[in-house]
Amino acid sequence: MSTPSTVTRREDLARAGRVVVKVGSSSLTTAVGGLDAARLGALVDVLAARRAGGGEVVLVSSGAIAAGLAPLGLRKRPRDLASQQAAASVGQGLLLAEYARAFARAGLTVGQVLLTAEDVVRRTHYGNAQRTLERLLSLGVVPVVNENDTVATHEIRFGDNDRLAALVAHLVRADALVLLSDVDALYDAPPSTPGASRLATVRGPEDLGGVTVGSAGAAGVGTGGMATKVEAAGIAVAAGVPALVTSAALAGDALAGADVGTWFPVTATGRARRSTRQLWLAHAAAPAGRLVLDEGAVRAVRQARSSLLPAGVVGLSGRFRAGDPVDLVDGNGHALARGLVNYSSEELPDLLGRSTRELARQWGPAYEREVVHRDHLVLLGR
Template sequence: MAGENSVALEGAEVRARIARAKKIVVKIGSSSLTGDDFWIQPDRIDAFVDALQARMGRGSDVLVVSSGAVAAGMAPLGMKARPQDLANKQATAAVGQVFLANEWGRSFARYDKVIGQVLLTAADAGNRTRARNAQRTIDRLRQMGVVPIINENDTVVTGEINFGDNDRLAAIVAHLTSADALILLSDVDGLYDKNPTDPTARFIAEVKDGNDLADVVAGDGGRVGTGGMASKVSAARLASRSGIPVLLTSAANIAEAVGEARVGTVFHPKSSRLTAWKFWALYAADVSGTIRVDEGAMKAVTAGGNSLLAVGITDFSGEFHPGDIVEIHGPKGQMIGRGEVNYDSHTLAGMLGRHSGDLPADQQRPVVHADYLSNYASRA
């Protein structure tokens, strides 16, 4: 693969920004931590820690998002393939998480560093109070000189609600902790427009916007992981949309990745960073219901940046209360945004299609105020 030698100076400014970032999130995939026999590889973890310690020695804070709990539990339990049913997956993760944390702790102890384990679920990120608590915990660990090792809590997560091999989790953590850069490491040296084993595959050194991904065909996960390149591209775009520069490369390149960042693929950050609320509402919040709107309301919300009024609402589903997050759909069922609703579903039922002036005084506020509405059109 020619990716490492093709970087040149493409995205040089973004690479320099990653190289000098004071707070970075580094995500390491399952396949980078375990061998063909599914046992954790101490020498690999030592190599990661050596590189991360070198970066910390230059004054950066490092947060590690480590996959591998399920993979690490397979060998001790004598498994030859990743479990598929939820009960076995959770039990395997319970075993593997102990092995994984012990190895990270052992390796960082070589530098007199203490680690702290933080296990999260999508539900934690989806609840504002729990998300803030997680943020405070991670920040406090950093202040105490502890290296946070963050992972999805596979022992309690459901099959329907998860982060996707921690790629999305890493992006959410990066935003949650106001990180200056995100580095995603896997077994591929960067992004290609097709499977990199194909001799015609073209290496993509930088992604400025969605147009650079038009011809990209990204694959799924491997034997021990669940993410794959599609998951990593999605996570990279999520983080870059919130104003965080992203570097995507192989775990073998970790020294260069946390060094001058002149390897892999960089994703340019948007110039304006989403507020914490808008990021949470768009990408992490639990949704309590769906509101459907007509063509006029859709244009007002997406193009005009206006509040959502009752007159433009045609229907809704779900049970929600004031302060809940609802998804907003256009007249053809397309998702156009999310927002914090001001009324419960019972009250809204009597407001549909009515002008504000025709409603009682206590129902004349917008259904979703523009300040608490995020539209998907702005994510491109």
Template sequence: MTSNASSPARARIAAAKRIVVKIGSSSLTRANGRLDIAALRRFVDVLAERHAEGVEIVLVTSGAVAAGLGPLDLPNRPKDLATVQAAASVGQGLLIGQYADAFAAYGIPVGQLLLTTEDTVRRSRYRNVWRTVDRILALGGVPIINENDALVADGRGFGDNDRIAALTAHLVRAEGLLLLTDVNGLYDGPPSQEGTKRIPEVENLADIAHVEIGGSGSSVGTGGMVTKLRAAEIAVESGTPVILTTAASAREALRGEDVGTCFAAKDKRPSRRQLWLAHAAKTDGKIHVDEGAARAVASGRASLLAAGVTAIDDNLNASDPVSIVDPEGKEIARGLVAFDSSHVREMIGKSTDEIANELGEDYGRAVVHLDDLVLVGRSRGNPGPLDDLEQ
């Protein structure tokens, strides 16, 4: 951690030509749960300023459920799924309508994308999101993204828009991510506790492993500091710097000023496919490997060869996302399998040359190539600084 107010990460965000901005429910609603239209318009004023300067803005917004509370005469965020979905359905129209009107004052069109987990766990749909967002930006508009709470059939959605924002930032190759909440950054202890101080810069996530984190979000939202830090982890690992601050400080944050907490990004940006595999993909099955293959894969420098495979689940097709598990059943990596299950079974335990001789040259290659493989959890070789955060 450092107190350098003019850090390179802040400078990168100030100079960014494409940025993702996420705003939470608590920043857009009054204490009674109703949408605060004045606050929304002040927020849009800030984004429109940057848009006029040639910056492409992707907005990830919460607030649909909260916006639906007033019209439905609900005093608080409901606890049962059906009422949450009803509030979201009513609130989505109200929320996007207010955004459309606010941006229209600046001649900026908006496009709405309501996402469910299926839009990220299936690569074809993930790519469709990217194409739509990219085209709206090219046409001079602002894509507005929210989780589609009205259609989460079993209640198991993303759970927060912070993760959506981090995934979107990488997907659209944003140069910065701004996470807006009701707390001005990360503190070295509970913000309400006397003597705690704001952490202005985080150069490495391992530096905050000792920080006590709590809170589960406001009464109108579902996020909290933990979700924001996990979103920051996704973003910085994908090469995107992050600023976490309040909506009231959004203008200063976009200018690179010393507000909130700034998280420096790693230099190497993984491919969209790698990020999808690591944080968004729903795996279709497992490939079990022996100890030697597990070590080789965990090194991050080797493809998975058939010689190290011990078993594979049924009904896997070529290019399906799979989990690679060690002899103890622990997931060490994810990847795209190169062959159907039936073909992999014919290859198990055999060398590449043996496979090529028996099945043909087309089969003399890795079961999961290094380019289609990503390590997960502690297999990445880092200490997993967020794994032990107090929730």
């Protein structure tokens, strides 16, 4: 396994040993769906050259749903989950086959890795995914990773492959993450605006003050946009992995360390890597509900980083099951933490404000447990 990243400047990308590269649907497909073999081949040529030079590459590729649109006679990306899953089922095979053909021209083999959020946050799944990716890399294979759209539900989806790529970069302890789309960099205004300037480096939220970050493009084949790339870069940096955001057309220059795109370096606070579970909770998990904490519980969670006990919960909202992510909020509704809850929204009302010892006496030892354990909790805004 690679050591923590020593890439501190964009120039260091030229010598990075292991890089995760994510490419978006709009960079691989036509506006009406279907793969653009020329554009996909151009990207593969860049990545194959990197492999020939001794570097390791993990490719996180969108495009399965978009590739399935034309064969199914769909004009744009469907909104309902079942149709998305059907398009992914058709398109994923087409996408991997095209990658296999393109990489084969350079004498390289690809391996498909389909992941859901559970695969990077549940310990046993995490270990399996990590071992598979490491073994593929050791065998000289180029892993092609995508979200398993054919089975992922709304509750267990990453939401976008940008977030998936950031978590994969942490999973494989990459030296850098490169996020590719059809926009060459982050700008201080829409790129088409006269006088818009490229943001060459973003060291933290303060560098984004007043910047409007765009959403998915007009083609309607993707789900991301610059907003999710900025968020994904933040996830990577929090994991100790620097990130670069640029266009697929500039992939070769980016991997050579040229002054292109927007660079997100790892700051001093980002050098201590969070666990993948914490990264997912903080940045990618959609909360299923909210728990309102009293003042004592707020202090215990925020300052002492303690587990949340039933006695400290004064209210709740939403519908959730045991194991779902929920936000922990103060009396003013401000979210201070997110964690995996140990009780459902049906069970919890009868437990509020009561001690675990009292609950255990009444209902048995199974109720002598935390509402959210500190190991499954992450503070927000840090």
